[in-house]
Amino acid sequence: MAADAPEKKEGQIPTNLRLLVLLEEVARRGVAVKPAEMIEAMGLPKPTVHRLMQTAEAEGFLQRDLDGRAYGPGPRLRKLALATMxxxxxxxxxxxxxxxxxxxxxxxxxxxxxxxxxxxxxxxxxxxxxxxxxxxxxxxxxxxxxxxxxxxxxxxxxxxxxxxxxxxxxxxxxxxxxxxxxxxxxxxxxxxxxxxxxxxxxxxxxxxxxxxxxxxxxxxxxxxxxxxxxxxxxxxxxxxxxxxxxxxxxxxxxxxx
CATH class of the missing domain: 3.30.450.40 (GAF domain)
Structure with a gap:
């Protein structure tokens, strides 16, 4: 998601792209983010965002930060970035x-x-x-x-x-x-x-x-x-x-x- 891109509203993100868009947003911000921030940024319901982040964490694409509440890039997302670079x-x-x-x-x-x-x-x-x-x-x-x-x-x-x-x-x-x-x-x-x-x-x-x-x-x-x-x-x-x-x-x- 580009830094100057407009915020996504509910219904604008196809279901099969939501996890990718969420990972893109986490990577773009460059700091650990809390689910509430992602709810606002993506315009998706709270249960949907929590489910997406939990799935990404379970699969190794996101990782809990030191405070246990925010999420940052996990090992699989870092490996993906390394492979891209x-x-x-x-x-x-x-x-x-x-x-x-x-x-x-x-x-x-x-x-x-x-x-x-x-x-x-x-x-x-x-x-x-x-x-x-x-x-x-x-x-x-x-x-x-x-x-x-x-x-x-x-x-x-x-x-x-x-x-x-x-x-x-x-x-x-x-x-x-x-x-x-x-x-x-x-x-x-x-x-x-x-x-x-x-x-x-x-x-x-x-x-x-x-x-x-x-x-x-x-x-x-x-x-x-x-x-x-x-x-x-x-x-x-x-x-x-x-x-x-x-x-x-x-x-x-x-x-x-």
């Missing part, structure tokens, strides 16, 4: 942009999207240097100690950030990993204001990274574009010098996606 013509165009950024920087560049448990590498272009860190496409990395993950967390509502950071113990993967939810919350506020994130050997000892957001036309984070390198070759401060190129590439990717 990985379609051949989109993947080829993305890879051309990503290769251009990687060749300009001379280091490995990644495009990652948020999944339920971490950031998922969608595309990747390796550096030509023999010394490199292997994180293949399809790898899922933690939110709390990676540049891409922290970039994503910084775009969440403050209350949601707190809930996510306190939902489980934050694992220390290196001596640099921040495992204090309060300290990490403060860092996420800084990331939100400056619109880029860093990883100073927090995920893998000896690796530094910088990430920027890839946003859609409504300024919502779709993915992250990041560069990483062994600190023996590039310090974090040196990687920071790549920010203008990363941001330019992210804008190009956002228009494409």
């Amino acid at each position: 990985s379609s051949e013509h989109l993947s080829t165009a993305r890879l051309i942009i990503l290769k251009g950024v990687a060749e300009e920087l001379g280091e490995t560049c990644n495009l990652a999207i948020p999944d339920r448990e971490g950031m998922l590498y969608l595309d990747r272009v390796e550096t030509k240097w023999p010394l490199r860190i292997q994180l293949p496409i399809g790898t899922q990395v933690p939110f709390h100690c990676t540049a891409s993950g922290k970039m994503y967390l910084s775009t969440l509502k403050p209350s949601t950030r707190v809930a996510v950071l306190r939902a489980r113990t934050l694992e220390a993967l290196t001596g640099q990993t921040c495992t204090d939810p309060d300290a990490l919350s403060e860092e996420l506020e800084t990331i939100e204001s400056r619109d880029y994130s860093t990883d100073d050997e927090e995920f893998i000892a000896g690796m530094a990274a910088v990430a920027v957001p890839v946003r859609d036309a409504r300024n919502r984070l779709l993915a992250t574009l990041s560069v990483h390198a062994p600190v023996q070759r590039r310090s974090l401060s040196e990687l920071m010098e790549f920010l203008p190129s990363l941001q330019k590439g992210a804008r190009a990717l956002g228009k494409l996606i």
Whole structure:
């Protein structure tokens, strides 16, 4: 459903399309939604909307949010989105942009999207240097100690950030990993204001990274574009010098996606 499309009234949505329209509306909003919001948006009776959402949840297309009342994309809907983004013509165009950024920087560049448990590498272009860190496409990395993950967390509502950071113990993967939810919350506020994130050997000892957001036309984070390198070759401060190129590439990717 397009952002500027008129609201659907009862009887305008064919019965066999109602579930698809509901999923489309949930995905369009980009935040967890309550049944009452969907009733208003779709113009359908309350029992109908509740039944549709319960069916979508049972089949894995929707998933309850932390509050137990709102619904967000479930695993099957996320897989569908990933498959769509990985379609051949989109993947080829993305890879051309990503290769251009990687060749300009001379280091490995990644495009990652948020999944339920971490950031998922969608595309990747390796550096030509023999010394490199292997994180293949399809790898899922933690939110709390990676540049891409922290970039994503910084775009969440403050209350949601707190809930996510306190939902489980934050694992220390290196001596640099921040495992204090309060300290990490403060860092996420800084990331939100400056619109880029860093990883100073927090995920893998000896690796530094910088990430920027890839946003859609409504300024919502779709993915992250990041560069990483062994600190023996590039310090974090040196990687920071790549920010203008990363941001330019992210804008190009956002228009494409």
